[in-house]
Amino acid sequence: MIPTSHYLFLSLGLFTVGVIGVVTRRNVIIILMSIELMLNAVNINLVAFSRLVGSAEGHVFAIFIITDAAAEAAVGLGIIIAFFRNRETLLGDEMDLLKW
Amino acid sequence: MLDQIVFYFFAALAVISAVLVVTRRNVVQSAIFLITALLATAGIFLQLHAEFLFIVQVILYAGGIMVLFVFVIMLINMDVSLHQVQFNRQWWLGLLLALVLGAQLTVAIAVGRSGLPLGEPAPATMLEPSTELVGRVLFNEYMLPFEIASILLLVAMIGAVVMAKKKV
Amino acid sequence: MHALINFVITYWVPLVCALAIVAVLPLAAGYIVLMERKVMADMQARLGPMRVGPHGLLQPIADAVKLLLKEDIIPEEADKAIFWVAPLISVTAGMLAMSALAIGPWFQIADLNIGLLFVVGIGALGIFGIVLGGWSSNSHYSLLGALRSAAQLVSYETAAGMAIVGALLLAGTLSTREIIETQADYGVWFVFAAPVGFFIYVVASIAETNRAPFDLPEAESELVAGYMTEYSGFRWALYFLAEYTNMVVVASIATTLFLGGWLRPFAGTRAFDFLDFLPSVLMLGVAGYCFYRAPKQPVKVQQMVLAAVGGLLILVAGILLAPLLAPGGSMVASAKAGLHGAFWFLLKVGLYLYMFMWLRFTFPRYRFDQLMRLGWQFLIPLSIVNVMGIGVALVLHRQYGWSHWTAFPLTTILTLAVAGLLASAGEKKEKEHAIVGEEA
Numbered sequence: 001m002i003p004t005s006h007y008l009f010l011s012l013g014l015f016t017v018g019v020i021g022v023v024t025r026r027n028v029i030i031i032l033m034s035i036e037l038m039l040n041a042v043n044i045n046l047v048a049f050s051r052l053v054g055s056a057e058g059h060v061f062a063i064f065i066i067t068d069a070a071a072e073a074a075v076g077l078g079i080i081i082a083f084f085r086n087r088e089t090l091l092g093d094e095m096d097l098l099k100w
Numbered sequence: 101m102l103d104q105i106v107f108y109f110f111a112a113l114a115v116i117s118a119v120l121v122v123t124r125r126n127v128v129q130s131a132i133f134l135i136t137a138l139l140a141t142a143g144i145f146l147q148l149h150a151e152f153l154f155i156v157q158v159i160l161y162a163g164g165i166m167v168l169f170v171f172v173i174m175l176i177n178m179d180v181s182l183h184q185v186q187f188n189r190q191w192w193l194g195l196l197l198a199l200v201l202g203a204q205l206t207v208a209i210a211v212g213r214s215g216l217p218l219g220e221p222a223p224a225t226m227l228e229p230s231t232e233l234v235g236r237v238l239f240n241e242y243m244l245p246f247e248i249a250s251i252l253l254l255v256a257m258i259g260a261v262v263m264a265k266k267k268v
Numbered sequence: 269m270h271a272l273i274n275f276v277i278t279y280w281v282p283l284v285c286a287l288a289i290v291a292v293l294p295l296a297a298g299y300i301v302l303m304e305r306k307v308m309a310d311m312q313a314r315l316g317p318m319r320v321g322p323h324g325l326l327q328p329i330a331d332a333v334k335l336l337l338k339e340d341i342i343p344e345e346a347d348k349a350i351f352w353v354a355p356l357i358s359v360t361a362g363m364l365a366m367s368a369l370a371i372g373p374w375f376q377i378a379d380l381n382i383g384l385l386f387v388v389g390i391g392a393l394g395i396f397g398i399v400l401g402g403w404s405s406n407s408h409y410s411l412l413g414a415l416r417s418a419a420q421l422v423s424y425e426t427a428a429g430m431a432i433v434g435a436l437l438l439a440g441t442l443s444t445r446e447i448i449e450t451q452a453d454y455g456v457w458f459v460f461a462a463p464v465g466f467f468i469y470v471v472a473s474i475a476e477t478n479r480a481p482f483d484l485p486e487a488e489s490e491l492v493a494g495y496m497t498e499y500s501g502f503r504w505a506l507y508f509l510a511e512y513t514n515m516v517v518v519a520s521i522a523t524t525l526f527l528g529g530w531l532r533p534f535a536g537t538r539a540f541d542f543l544d545f546l547p548s549v550l551m552l553g554v555a556g557y558c559f560y561r562a563p564k565q566p567v568k569v570q571q572m573v574l575a576a577v578g579g580l581l582i583l584v585a586g587i588l589l590a591p592l593l594a595p596g597g598s599m600v601a602s603a604k605a606g607l608h609g610a611f612w613f614l615l616k617v618g619l620y621l622y623m624f625m626w627l628r629f630t631f632p633r634y635r636f637d638q639l640m641r642l643g644w645q646f647l648i649p650l651s652i653v654n655v656m657g658i659g660v661a662l663v664l665h666r667q668y669g670w671s672h673w674t675a676f677p678l679t680t681i682l683t684l685a686v687a688g689l690l691a692s693a694g695e696k697k698e699k700e701h702a703i704v705g706e707e708a
Contacts, residue, residue, distance in 0.1 A: 002107050002147075005213040010111045010144070012209065014118050014137075015225075016202035021122035024192030027171060033134050036165065040141045044158075049113045051148045056233040059153050060242050063234070066160050068123055070213050071256030073165045077172045078263030084176055085246050087265075093188055101271055111552050128350065128403065135396065151382045159389040167395055167422060174411065229381045231442060 007048035014041035026091045032076050039069045106147050114140035125186055127178050131169050138162045152231040277461060282377045289366055289377070291317045298328030307625045319583075322570035323561070325577065338501030343406050346498070350404035355499065355506035358397025362513035365391040369520045372530045374611030383444040384436070384525065386668060388429060391476075391517055394510060395421050400494035401507070413494025414673040417485035419477055423643040424482075428472035430651035434658045435525045448529030455536035457528035462677045464654050464683045466526045468647055470623075473518040475643065477511060480628040484636050519620040526692075527616050530609030544592055544604075547611045550586035559566040642695075646690050649685070657683040 012036055021034025043062045052059025084090060117137035124130040142157040188194075238246060276283065280368055302317065302324060309316030317324030342351055367377040368386045380386050395418050402414020435458045439447040459466045475482040486494040496507050523529060534540040558578030565571045588611060591604035634642065655680035664675040 002103060003213075005209060006107070006111075007148070008209050008213075009206070010114065012104050012205050013115050014141075014166065014203075016198055017115070017122055017159040019201060020195055023198060025122065025192045026184070026186065026188045027127060027181055029169070030122070030130055031122055033130060033169065037121065037135065037137065039137060040161075043153075044141060044144055045149050047145055047148050047153060049176040051150070054107065056230070056237040057241075059230065059234045061152055062153055063156060063238070064245060064249055066156060067253065070160060070165050071252050073168060073191060074256050074260040075263065078260040081172060081176070082263045090176070090178075090237075096183070102275070126347075128347070128400075133401070149358070151380065155382050155385045155389050159385070159392060163389060163392040163395070167418065170396070170399050170403075171415065171418070174399070174415065179602070231382060 004048050004052050007044060011041045011045040011048070014038075014044070026093055028080055028090055028092050028095070030075075032073065032080075034063060036069060037072065039065055103147065106251045107144070109141035110147065113137075114144065119237065125182060127173050127181065128170070129171060134169075135162055135166050138166065152234050156175050285375055285377045285587075286367065288375075289604075290363060293363065293513060293516075294326070294332075294509055295364070296516075297509050298332060300512050300624065301331070302327050302630075304625050305620070307622065308629050311626070311629045322565050322574040322577075325573070332505070335501055335505040338691040340396070340502070341498075341500050343498050344516070344534060345406045347404045350400050351498075353403060353611045354397050354401035355503050355510065357400065358394045358510035359506050359513065361390055361392075361394035361397065362510045362517060365517045366513070366520070368444060369517070370448065370522070370529065371613050372606055373445070374606035374652065375446065375610055377441060379445050381441075381443050384432065384442050384447065384521065387517060387521055388425075388432065391514065392421075392425055394514060397510065398495050401499065405495070405498035407498055409498045410492070410495050412496070413485045415476055417494060420478070420482065420636075420643070423640060424472040424475035424647070425457075427647035428469055428476060429470040430648070430655055431465045431472060432521070432525060434651070434655045435462050435469075437658050437662060438462060439525070442526050444529075447524055448531065451528050452531055452535055455565075457526065457531070459526040459528075460574075460652070462526070462658055462680075463670075464650070464680055464687065465658070466522070468651050468654060469522055469526065472643075472647060474624065474627065475639070477518055477624075478517070479513045479624055481631040481634050482639055483628075484633055484639065515619065515621060515624060519617045519624075522620055523613060527620075530613045532608065532612050544608065545589075545616075547608060548585040548589040550578060550583050550590075551588065555579075555581035555585065597664060638698075641694065646687075646694055649690055650687050653686045654683050 018034045018036075018038035018041060021037065022031050025034070026033055043065055046058040046062045046065075048058075050056065050062075080090070083095065087095070089095070114137050117133045117140060120133040121130045121137060124133065138157065138161045142154045142162065145151075145157060146154040305327075306316040306324070317327040320327045320330045342348060345569045365387045367385040368380050370376040370379070370383075375649065398421070399414050402410040402412075402417075405411075436447075437457050437462055438454075439450050441447060441450065454461075474480075478486055486496060496504055498505060522596070532540075532543050532546075534543065555578045558574050558581065562571050562574040562578065565574060588607055591601050592605060594600035658676075661675040661679040664670040664678075665672060
């Protein structure tokens with residue numbers, strides 16, 4: 001049997017890699033993908049605890065997170081497409097229309 | 101024994117794929133490694149005896165969201181991005197802060213795992229088949245969030261279609 | 269080492285089944301291609317491959333040897349790693365999906381309690397093989413074909429899934445073995461309780477496997493060969509294998525869920541027990557035809573091969589007959605379920621594939637916008653109404669005590685009425701589009 005802390009460390013590792021991806025990369029699509037990594041790490045955490053306690057509520061929460069991630073990816077990619085059509089750039093540094 | 105092999109295999113696959121997602125120059129290769137990371141996570145779910153969540157992860161995340169990502173990557177011309185600088189100017193600061201965050205959480209878990217009852221998970225024989233269990237909990241106690249999630253998906257669909265149209 | 273030996277001893281049945289599938293499936297796919305060419309020839313009033321082996325029976329082997337010996341061409345600017353891995357993803361997804369299917373009560377690799385959802389979900393991973401293959405070929409035709417194909421697959425996946433949900437409401441379980449056992453308990457196959465669901469699933473499965481009349485992405489006159497354009501030799505063979513494996517998987521899902529899996533027709537009633545002799549009679553009939561045609565072959569070797577095939581079929585007929593004639597309770601008699609079950613399952617899958625081929629050679633191709641309109645504006649609303657209809661029928665039966673024979677036909681008629689409404693609304697829109705197109 002794998003103790004629950006092993007799952008927590010795995011989830012932590014994935015979350016940290018996701019955070020590094022979000023704050024370090026310039027390409028917004030890679031930033032979106034890193035956000036998906038973070039959400040997955042949280043899912044692992046939830047399911048591990050749900051298994052420890054023996055109830056299904058962690059599973060249900062994880063399903064909601066997956067649903068939410070789908071909605072967010074769809075809208076985020078729509079925004080990226082719209083922006084790319086106007087400005088021809090995909091780099092987060094160059095999306096500075098609101099800067100003074 | 102088989103349990104441990106499966107867990108360490110999928111854990112290693114997930115972490116290595118995640119690192120490769122964040123460091124590749126070619127966006128399509130990043131997407132492929134994200135697919136493997138998501139499938140490895142699905143494997144972890146299966147190892148935790150959460151079969152319904154495993155198949156939901158495969159169908160929705162790997163088979164739905166990633167198809168969307170790959171479509172968008174192929175519709176947008178990415179050849180320019182292959183020659184640009186990949187990491188932004190304060191990458192060292194971001195890396196440092198992320199590692200500090202990781203270290204804090206590691207210490208928190210390592211110190212806390214003796215205090216909290218982070219013991220053995222419940223034995224597998226005590227759990228009913230995960231589909232029935234999830235269905236029962238989802239449709240009895242969490243019916244309202246379920247309906248709100250469906251409205252959220254409707255809003256996201258309309259939003260994505262409007263954002264991606266050429267003329268509104 | 270001990271652990272490995274223990275593993276093999278405990279799990280030897282699934283391992284043998286898995287090996288059988290991986291070894292037999294490429295050969296079976298080759299023979300399904302031969303069957304398609306023969307059926308195509310029959311519907312076009314000609315004979316088809318007749319030269320290689322008697323009646324063309326060794327044609328798949330010749331094709332396989334040719335494809336293996338062809339030069340392996342990779343386009344210049346292609347992304348080599350992705351070009352190499354894309355056909356593998358398609359083939360792996362197709363073969364992995366076969367692991368939860370129950371071909372007969374003895375032949376199943378894994379009886380997952382999410383079996384049917386597993387098959388559908390893993391089959392959906394094959395989309396990546398198509399999209400990555402089209403993109404990595406670095407050619408416009410390939411990319412367009414791949415994107416169109418993937419869009420078509422994603423659109424019809426929803427309709428297929430909802431049709432499956434409609435039948436799963438009747439089954440009450442996701443495990444493939446238990447679905448068939450539920451049909452045995454009911455005494456009637458689910459196709460009779462949910463015919464609209466079966467129709468939706470048939471149409472969606474034709475679109476899912478990129479078969480005509482939905483094969484615009486890989487039609488030769490439209491986009492060269494779509495995502496397969498730049499693939500030659502063995503890589504193309506892998507894509508082809510993936511396509512035919514997907515056809516078999518989809519046919520197996522329909523057989524499991526709607527057509528009663530390994531049950532013979534009228535499995536519950538004892539009066540129809542004479543149908544148990546049908547498998548052996550069929551095999552003997554085909555063997556008799558082989559022996560009849562054997563002397564008429566032009567070459568001695570072909571005569572011997574056809575006679576050997578006839579002998580093999582007589583052996584199979586004997587194996588199928590043995591459990592029926594052996595005294596009840598002996599080991600031979602208990603083999604009846606396994607052998608006959610496998611035969612009925614494969615017969616139904618074969619008939620479903622024959623229907624695929626029949627439709628291919630009968631209907632003209634759908635244009636891509638017509639295809640998408642059919643998927644989104646006809647099949648998906650119809651499948652949602654179908655789910656609601658079956659739910660209503662189940663409530664009427666279980667809570668209000670209506671009998672099966674009134675509740676289900678009633679909801680079927682209502683669903684068909686909605687289908688008629690949707691179809692007429694779609695036709696009106698087509699006419700409007702056509703008129704606008706003429707004026708413009």
